[in-house]
Amino acid sequence: MSTADESLNKAEDLLARLESARTKLDGTQDPEEAIEILQELAELAKEVEAELQRAKRAAETEAATPPNPDASAD
Numbered sequence: 001m002s003t004a005d006e007s008l009n010k011a012e013d014l015l016a017r018l019e020s021a022r023t024k025l026d027g028t029q030d031p032e033e034a035i036e037i038l039q040e041l042a043e044l045a046k047e048v049e050a051e052l053q054r055a056k057r058a059a060e061t062e063a064a065t066p067p068n069p070d071a072s073a074d
Contacts, residue, residue, distance in 0.1 A: 004062060007055035011048050018044040 018041060025037040 004055045004058035007051045007058060011051035011055065014044055014048045014051060018048065 021037055021040050021044060025034060025041070028034050028037065
């Protein structure tokens with residue numbers, strides 16, 4: 001698996017965690033818990049953005065690097 005694929009997979013995992021936290025937020029009436037969940041959502045969103053940026057850079061690098069015919073297949 002390429003680095004871009006790994007970053008995209010991690011971003012998908014983070015998005016699932018983000019959705020789970022959003023669901024928890026919808027289910028709480030406690031203002032303190034809501035604040036904690038919102039902070040978690042903000043951190044997860046930052047992590048998703050960072051992974052997407054890594055994936056983009058990796059994809060650009062992979063696209064700019066010609067395949068090495070001497071490299072062994074995984």
